[in-house]
Amino acid sequence: MRLVFAGTPEVAVPALDALIASDRHEVVAVVTRPDAPAGRGRRLVASPVAERAEEAGIEVLKPARPRDEDFLARLREIAPDCCPVVAYGALLPKAALEIPTHGWVNLHFSLLPAWRGAAPVQHSILAGDDMTGASTFQIEEGLDSGPVYGVLTEHIRPTDTSGDLLTRLAFAGSGLLAATMDGIEDGTLKAVPQPADGITLAPKISVEDARIDWAAPALRADRVVRGCAPAPGAWTTFRGERLKVMSVALDSARTELAPGEIAAAKNSVHVGTGSHAVRLQWVQPQGKKPMQAADWARGVRIAPGEKLGGE
Numbered sequence: 001m002r003l004v005f006a007g008t009p010e011v012a013v014p015a016l017d018a019l020i021a022s023d024r025h026e027v028v029a030v031v032t033r034p035d036a037p038a039g040r041g042r043r044l045v046a047s048p049v050a051e052r053a054e055e056a057g058i059e060v061l062k063p064a065r066p067r068d069e070d071f072l073a074r075l076r077e078i079a080p081d082c083c084p085v086v087a088y089g090a091l092l093p094k095a096a097l098e099i100p101t102h103g104w105v106n107l108h109f110s111l112l113p114a115w116r117g118a119a120p121v122q123h124s125i126l127a128g129d130d131m132t133g134a135s136t137f138q139i140e141e142g143l144d145s146g147p148v149y150g151v152l153t154e155h156i157r158p159t160d161t162s163g164d165l166l167t168r169l170a171f172a173g174s175g176l177l178a179a180t181m182d183g184i185e186d187g188t189l190k191a192v193p194q195p196a197d198g199i200t201l202a203p204k205i206s207v208e209d210a211r212i213d214w215a216a217p218a219l220r221a222d223r224v225v226r227g228c229a230p231a232p233g234a235w236t237t238f239r240g241e242r243l244k245v246m247s248v249a250l251d252s253a254r255t256e257l258a259p260g261e262i263a264a265a266k267n268s269v270h271v272g273t274g275s276h277a278v279r280l281q282w283v284q285p286q287g288k289k290p291m292q293a294a295d296w297a298r299g300v301r302i303a304p305g306e307k308l309g310g311e
Helices: 008-021 046-053 067-079 121-127 164-186 218-227 294-301
Strands: 002-009 026-031 036-038 043-045 059-061 083-086 105-109 132-138 150-156 235-237 241-251 262-266 270-271 277-285
Touching: 002 008, 002 067, 008 026, 008 046, 008 083, 008 164, 026 046, 026 067, 043 262, 046 059, 059 067, 059 121, 059 235, 067 277, 083 164, 105 164, 121 164, 121 218, 218 241, 218 277, 262 294, 270 294, 277 294
Parallel strands: 002 026, 002 083, 026 059, 083 105
Antiparallel strands: 036 043, 105 132, 132 150, 235 241, 241 277, 262 270, 270 277
């Protein structure tokens, strides 16, 4: 099939690579988000998908909006058989959905209908799920509601961050998306409607969602830290300034600390929660580089009874 691939971030690159490597299909163009400012100089930088496509000599389309007539006209000229999608980042209008013969097929990082939306991996960790996966489905005008072609499953490990899990799913999912293209092309794969039960939503994680509530149980603090890593990053406050919490470990042996209370020893820093303590491992004070929590605590000289998040 003639494919037009739509995607933007680094997590979409493995799927693009798998389709480029396929001997059954041809990636004739890529659709991605416009160049965005990045770094200290805020200069415009192409998306990882755009960079990979340019390396491979593939035409790159960067519409400001997928409903722009210039973009739709070019897509009609290309006349793709199918448009595979991974984390493109913009809603597709009906006019675009109708152009490819076999429509647009999305690789979504959840077991649909669970966690429909922009942040399925983060929400699966925040919810304490033991299992997640990836699904390929036909895009329609509803939010991730189209019929499903295929799925794969993936265990969520106790120490997984969203970044860890998303990386595994991106590589495993690339094979699923390529196999889905094969099945559509040879007619052996039919999409099955999603069940009406079990629908959960996964909206984008906000900065406020990433704030640690020390009055909640320790497991919740651990999930927020892991689910929000690497972005937007879990955080709390200390002496009126934001402190990013990059990793913690559970310590059920310590139950004497009040929620948010800090206990700093020579080589360890514990913080109380609504159940038992967590041990801070890595933190990043405002305006500084990441550091081990014990080094941070020595530098700020924790006073007895001081708390995180108390402001």
